[in-house]
Amino acid sequence: xxxxxxxxxxxxxxxxxxxxxxxxxxxxxxxxxxxxxxxxxxxxxxxxxxxxxxxxxxxxxxxxxxxxxxxxxxxxxxxxxxxxxxxxxxxxxxxxxxxxxxxxxxxxxxxxxxxxxxxxxxxxxxxxxxxxxxxxx
Numbered sequence: 001x002x003x004x005x006x007x008x009x010x011x012x013x014x015x016x017x018x019x020x021x022x023x024x025x026x027x028x029x030x031x032x033x034x035x036x037x038x039x040x041x042x043x044x045x046x047x048x049x050x051x052x053x054x055x056x057x058x059x060x061x062x063x064x065x066x067x068x069x070x071x072x073x074x075x076x077x078x079x080x081x082x083x084x085x086x087x088x089x090x091x092x093x094x095x096x097x098x099x100x101x102x103x104x105x106x107x108x109x110x111x112x113x114x115x116x117x118x119x120x121x122x123x124x125x126x127x128x129x130x131x132x133x134x135x136x137x
Contacts, residue, residue, distance in 0.1 A: 003056065009102055013074065016059055016067035020052070024077060024093045025103040037092075039082055046082075046092040068093075076102065 005018035013021075027045035031037045037044045047055075052064045059067075068091075071077045076099040080092045095103060 001055075006102070006105070013070060013076075014067065016063050017071050017076075019056060019059075020064065020067050021071060021076060021099065021103065023052075023055070025095060025099070028093070028095055037082075039080065039092075042094045044080065044082065044092040044094045046090050048090045071099075075099075 003019055005015060005022050007018075009021055010018035024045060027047075028043045031045060032043040037046075049061050049064050049068075053059065053061050056064065068077070068079075072079055075096050078094050078096055080094070081089065082092050083090055
């Protein structure tokens with residue numbers, strides 16, 4: 001797995017914040033594209049600190065928690081709790097307008113299909129003919 005971050009965000013808020021911001025941005029945009037997890041017109045993603053720690057093993061749980069608090073205190077992300085079960089305290093994350101403006105310059109890398117036609121929106125041309133030739137004549 002590869003991770004990257006915006007150097008301007010990292011300079012202003014720190015590398016852990018930049019990494020987590022890009023991750024939250026990616027998943028909220030993916031949810032927007034799939035029309036999933038929309039609450040009051042905003043798209044959200046959810047993840048526990050433990051799950052973040054699995055995704056980013058080079059950051060401690062304390063570092064992740066601190067970075068998420070810093071992003072929220074600086075008005076870059078907002079948190080909510082939209083879980084079905086009352087005992088589930090997994091936090092949900094969405095970007096504020098400030099967060100969206102920081103992320104608008106981040107280019108998301110979506111995978112291409114092996115033949116490359118997926119990005120062009122054109123089907124693979126049919127090169128087979130329906131006619132058979134009589135070799136004997």
